[in-house]
Amino acid sequence: MSRIQVDRASPTDRAFLAMGTGDGPVQFGVLLLLGPARGLDLARVRQLIGERLPAVPRLRRRLVPAPWGGGGPIWVDDPGFDVRRHVRPAVCAPPGDRQAVFDTALSLVSARLPREAPPWSATFLTGLTGGEAALVVVLDHVLADGVGGLAVLARLVDGAPAVAAPFPRPSPDAPALRREALAGRLRSVCRIGPAVRALFASTGAAGGLHPPRATACSLLGPAGPRRRLAVVRAELAPLRAAAHRHGASVNDAVLVAVAGALHRLLLTRHEDVRAFAVAVPVSGRAAADASHLGNAVSPLLLTVPATGDVAGRLALVAARVRASKAAATGPPPIAVVGALFRLSATLGLYRWYLDHQHRMHTLVSHVRGPAGPVTFGGVPVVEAVPLSVGASGNLSVVFEVLSYAGSLVVSVLADAARCPDLDALADGLAAQLALVCRESR
Template sequence: MRGPRTATGRIDRTRSSDLMELAVDRGPVPWQVGAVLRTVRELDADGLARALADRVAAVPRLRRRLVRTPPLCGRPVWVDDAGFAVGRHVRAVRCPAPGDDDALYDLAVGVVGTRLPSDRSPWAAVVVSGPAGGGGAVVLVMHHVLADGIGGLAALGALVDGAPRGADAGFPRRPPSTRELFLDALHERLRSLAHLPRGLRRLRDGVAALRATRPPRAPRTSLNRPVGPRRALRVLHTDLATVRAAAHRHGGTVGDVVLTAVGGALGALTARRGETVGDLVVSVPVSARRSTDPGRLGNAVGTLPVAVPTAGTPQQRLAAVARRTAKGRAAPGAASAALLDPAFRLVAAAGVLPWLLDHQHLVSTVVTDLRGPAAPVALLGTGVSAMVPVVSTVGDVPVVVAALSYAGVLVLSVVADPDTCPELDRLVADLRAELDALAGPDGTNGPGDLGEPGVGSGHDHS
């Protein structure tokens, strides 16, 4: 059963999972994500704007704004922005401390932590001059309602050099009328009734996924404290092939190595604070799709809570993590979203979500792992030498980690509230030592073996 069309095409309506991303956006820092593209040469902001003016046609939502609908007309919809001008999304800045990587990354996390205007598509590109090591950088940021990690990478793939150009297709289209919205919402409700058995199966799968992956309750530690408005970002580069080989030796994945290293580093942090911790509970976003295209962004993500040990040898901890994540991955991808999405929205509507996020003890931290381009890409004819993910913290989780592979290099970003976690640099040093230890053939390599970026053989995270 196909839904009604407007006079100018199909209505681009948000998913229920998109609404959850809006519901979570209640803290002092907006629920936005981004990436730093390090380039071989500095880029010109005007040149980038001209290039993007042509390329954004391949990603419709980059020229659309999100609007709420009248009563009985369903979820919010994306409509073409008649006043779209790419120059409103692109600007140039200079690194506050040229030659200092930490200054570049703190600038980037500040860009991601600055709320985007609501009267246009929620994305921006900031061209940075003067970063460390010469070259340049571009900070890309978008609100999470626009896309999840898989969707964000699809959008990025449409903006780099060599990507197929999109057709204009009559932009801007007029927004759908109230009648068209009402009929479309009615059709969705009728379709939901027709697919009720499928919905019940999704609900059953969601319950099964939560039962199958339910970890012990997260311990009460200093890792769970309400966050403030500041963020700091530190970055590690490791050789992807080396990490994958270490994972395979112990029956795990690249993501398992990352989780194990994060558990060891946070265990060391809590030990220095005088706390005794066994397992930490890490929330791992799980996508319901392995890929998407620039025309289908949005969110399709559930969560996999993993009990990550902090004690034992690197081999023992990695083997335990591999067993636990394998059990979780056996559940349908993102099945838990069938329960979590409406629950989050209900709590948000009641006005108590900010309090719950600030006082939850379900997870100790969040770790994301994404597979980026396998081969180097270019922007305005300039090679992109590195891609660095930038995420944010929410509620009472002051430290989060994001991993992204690109051209044989695995990059780990650690984002923290520096007021709640002033030991950020020591934490990053411990994380590097953990990765080095896990990469050794017997799990006992000394520090420094993964200190420099390298080129691996591929991007299979299995």
């Protein structure tokens, strides 16, 4: 008899699980804007996704507690899985234009996914102008990080190889889980030294225990329940070329543009902030396998200048990223301290900290999507827009960045009450991205 493999939630997964037990969910997703979708209906969407699910085992698994002595939660096949429960229809809010699609998608990613079932959804959105349609895929962060989410997406669009897998598979029994958990505890004891060093390194990359206080400004303050979304686009090739001329990456260029846009926004509010503390999630892996998902991200805290010569700012940010990024690719502090963090999150202490922190002004998350265009059900994916909600604390605006098929899309997610000038910020970011391309030549 073959040994049943244990799919156990990692310490980072469990940290995100604890974060999502508060007032709001911690979820992310992507809005796939499709071309005219003649012949593509809900039944066909369910059929396509259902046929492709075996390639992503966790999409048919739910997270359950292990028996006493059996360690942390495990992912087990859901014998009652029904694709119809996860792939649903929705009609875009009127008038069905781009902003209405964005607002509808944001409401979908903000709706808490049930934890008693595999925590994901895919909504087939109709009612768009021009006969177009959209697919909004949402994942609970406990299931995967951004890199893992892209691995899921790659298996759901057309062209992915078919995979056959028995389902449902039997769950590991209690004795097997206890043996596996004991072995894990013994390995942890042997790794105490490296774990302590990793904690110091990752804490340092995240700004240390006592980082410089982020300059006080209107970007920080009590957040309300409503979020708004604005989308900024840029061509990827000229931005990449501009960054590479100064030894920088596309992400470095985006950071420079974001800081410049925030500086100009605050000037209109009669505030003068010339450098911003920006948190950047760093993945501990270059790519993810859809059959082995989970979270492997650590925070990197950077001071990004907002004024001065663009070329000089690019070079400075690139140097700061190179100096600190290696330390941020290990396990994040929330995973290393494990049970202590989960307790603080469950008690609401972590959310209290986020609501009162002065470590950062904003967060910029960037993942690379497919380099070329993809299709779903034979319909071209015209644009891919990243989405996320949760754990933003007192940050009034955050940025989600996704590159796809030669384009860079920046989702600017803002508190509706604290950032009424979101459109001005989006226009300013578009101008700053163009400025980076133009003035760094």
